[in-house]
Amino acid sequence: MEELKKLVKNHALGNPVRLGVMVFLIPRRKALFKDLLKVLEVTPGNLDFHLKILEKEGYVKIYKVFADRPRTIVEATDEGVAKTKEFLRTLMVLVSK
Amino acid sequence: MEELKKLVKNHALGNPVRLGVMVFLIPRRKALFKDLLKVLEVTPGNLDFHLKILEKEGYVKIYKVFADRPRTIVEATDEGVAKTKEFLRTLMVLVSK
Numbered sequence: 452m453e454e455l456k457k458l459v460k461n462h463a464l465g466n467p468v469r470l471g472v473m474v475f476l477i478p479r480r481k482a483l484f485k486d487l488l489k490v491l492e493v494t495p496g497n498l499d500f501h502l503k504i505l506e507k508e509g510y511v512k513i514y515k516v517f518a519d520r521p522r523t524i525v526e527a528t529d530e531g532v533a534k535t536k537e538f539l540r541t542l543m544v545l546v547s548k
Numbered sequence: 549m550e551e552l553k554k555l556v557k558n559h560a561l562g563n564p565v566r567l568g569v570m571v572f573l574i575p576r577r578k579a580l581f582k583d584l585l586k587v588l589e590v591t592p593g594n595l596d597f598h599l600k601i602l603e604k605e606g607y608v609k610i611y612k613v614f615a616d617r618p619r620t621i622v623e624a625t626d627e628g629v630a631k632t633k634e635f636l637r638t639l640m641v642l643v644s645k
Contacts, residue, residue, distance in 0.1 A: 452572065452587045459568040459588050467562030470639070471552055477643040490549045491556050539639050542567070546574040546633060 454541050463508040464538050468493055468501045473510060473535040476527040484513075484523035510534065551638050560605040561635050565590055565598045570607060570632040573624040581610075581620035607631065 464470050471491050476482055482490075488498055502525060505511045510531030515521050527535075561567050568588050573579055579587075585595055599622060602608045607628030612618050624632075 455568050455572055455587055456589050458571070459564045459590070461564065465564030467556045467558065471556040474555070474639055474642045475549065475552055490552055492553050493556070536643060539636070539643060542571055542636050543640060545571045546636060 454545060458538065458541065461538060463505055463510050464535060466501065466504075468497065469505055469510075470535075472498075472501065472505060472525070473527065473531060476511065476525065477532055477535060480532075481524055481526035484525060487525060505531070551642060555635065555638065558635060560602055560607050561632060563598065563601075565594065566602055566607075567632075569595075569598065569602060569622070570624065570628060573608065573622065574629055574632060577629075578621055578623035581622060584622060602628070 459465065464473065468491060472487060475487065475490055484495075484498070484502075488495060491498065493501075502511060502513055506513050509528060512526045512528060513523060514526070515523055556562065561570065565588060569584060572584065572587055581592075581595065581599075585592060588595065590598075599608060599610055603610050606625060609623045609625060610620060611623070612620055
């Protein structure tokens with residue numbers, strides 16, 4: 452059951468907000484910070500906290516673009532997409548045994 | 549994205565230890581408390597805390613059996629199995645879109 456240990460200790464995805472961010476980003480690849488706020492119904496401070504952890508762990512990149520006003524974009528990295536899919540796949544395999 | 553909101557707010561499964569407990573129990577249906585401890589590498593107090601939440605939310609039943617000495621058994625409920633599978637299935641669908 453090494454997989455299960457790893458899942459439980461997975462710092463990046465072992466939180467529903469962070470898992471939710473990745474699940475939302477995967478089919479879109481990127482999203483506006485303000486759209487993530489709406490979708491996940493969390494506060495800006497809370498989302499910011501979780502995004503910093505995902506960024507530190509290499510799951511997302513966060514940057515600003517300037518249209519009429521500055522917008523924060525959150526983009527899933529290739530590595531983040533791969534790791535999240537692998538995380539979910541492992542869970543599915545474990546419950547299907 | 550109502551599914552994603554629900555996932556993020558899912559009190560029972562929105563924690564890696566609790567999700568790990570359910571993922572371990574589903575193929576086995578029940579396990580000894582002491583085996584869960586080993587598999588998940590958590591402390592007894594930590595596991596007990598999370599099991600109480602799962603029990604309160606109807607995901608598991610916890611009871612003692614007496615062999616040579618008392619043993620605590622954790623058993624997944626039908627409802628808990630169904631809800632956990634549904635939770636994982638929804639995540640998979642969301643990332644496959």
